[in-house]
Amino acid sequence: MISLAGRDIQHSWGKFVFTGIGLGLLIGVTLSMAGIYRGMVDDAKALLDNSGADMWVVQQSTLGPYAEPSSLKDDLYRSILTVPGVERAANVTYLTMQVRHGDRDVRAMVAGIVPDGIGSPGWPMTLIAGRQITRSHYEAVADAASGFKIGDQIKIRRNRYTVVGLTRRMVSSNGDPMIFIPLKDAQEAQFLKDNDEIIRQRQRTASNPALNPPGMPAVLQAVIDSQSTSPYVNAVLVRIKPGSRPDEIADTIRRWRRLQVYTRPQMEGILVGKLIATSARQIAMFLVILAVVSAAIVAFIIYTLTLGKIREIAVLKLIGTRNRTIAGMILQQAIGLGLIGFAVGRIAAGFWAPVFPKYVLLIPGDSVRGFFAVVIICSLASILAIRAALKVDPAEAIGG
């Protein structure tokens, strides 16, 4: 048996490779779009993995701390520690903001962590350089993606922090690099009022006779002290003892403390199912459009190539070639074009993925799905050309 399609492709190699490359770049974009989605999911999982928590305790009826604002009193963690099965519980704050790096802004997620020892929940797990935070103020561990180096100064709100350690792949679910600073500093950055507001607040407090009873200045001082500390955090990260049942512990905390508790799978559901769901739909739209455009291109090219061979096709039919053989030739050419495109696209996507600002994760499963999608799209795209070829009257080969 002879492959007409194969021989045609061999003969007009240049034409096929050229169009294949064009198509391939388009397929490369498509694979990258899928990779961006996978990267987002992977970033979300990395965020959860790197938090070192089995459970997130947040404000009642919120989806905090990543998807919605949540605030809790910062002494709550003590009572959580008493719940059976809980091994560790640590306060944490998260705030996405612009931080200053020299003369430019970097968008980052600032995490406030309790500086009470390596391995407590919320701490960066592994450093690629430097050390963990040891002092309780003005030190920071930054993700390398933020561009900071050891010894750099970070300006967050009014304070400066020295970078003492670097992490890798510690990003928020938005892909912003994380910066870890001591909890107290982070609470200040998130909850502390500026000086003018403090003065106004003091004036309001002082003019309120209930808070400033005449002749009892100590009361006013106590009230002002209590107002100016920042006893709030966004969440309490909980690590449970090995062998204990996360769902039971979560239930206990929910019932006893009237708090919202998310286990690891629930948190993943929130991040993947809610937080990046819109982006995912956006990407899905792009995938559909790219698939349609690719199909249109393949259909157009194969149709044109077929029209260029219409005379030969009439001759083939006249001398008794089966319709099936002719349809097969066109179908195989379309698929051949798709395969060239797929190979080029896969290579191109792998080549440019690292240049993207956000993580682009090309997983083999997507490549396999992309491969079958290309084959199916090319098959559908060849229908037009096949119909044109089958309509050719063999009598045309004889002419007038």
Added chain:
Amino acid sequence: MNLHGIHLEGLRKRYGEGDTAVDALKGVDMEVSPGEVVGLIGPSGSGKSTLLKCLGAVIEPTGGRMRLGSEIIYDDRWHIRDLRALRRDQIGFVFQAPYLIPFLNVIDNVALLPMLAGRKNTAARDRAMELLEALDVAHRANAWPSQLSGGEQQRVAIARALVSHPPVILADEPTAPLDSERAMGVIRILNQMAEQYETAVIVVTHDEKIIPTFKRIYHIRDGRTHEEQGEGRLIA
């Protein structure tokens, strides 16, 4: 099924219907024996191509009878279910232009049909090579059609028509694009092949140079054929 010779009786073909109908063939009688090459000549619009298309089973006649050997092909209706297979197995076509497949080399152009029919590639190519040798183009077996001269292309086209030993060859102006020497070469080859493979050959032509080579000629005029003795002069 071994079909031999072409037999036409009162073959009719009408294009269209009503006022615009054209009676291209009004009753054609024709006999071509195996091994014979006959000429079919006539003015433009006389129905030559129409007759070849009916014989080649690419258009349906309107009436009459058509036999290949003892097998009835058409008798007011097709008597053969698979016309495509009839064309593939029983009829070789040679056209005014060679219409070779541009992306196959010479030998595969010739071997194409048997290969598509599932014959072993090597067997098909051996047969193709044999024909190319007989037609004196074997040295170009691995060239692309676009690299051949017009005469060489036409010889390759003849080899393609002969490859599955068809009992009938239909040639529509096969020498039109060739100079007289090459044209004579093609006619000589058709005669040689007809004799060697017992093939009945019909050559439609306008070509004054080759008309004297036919032993028998059918004149077609106004949709009817008139048989006439030719000179049968094949200059060597």
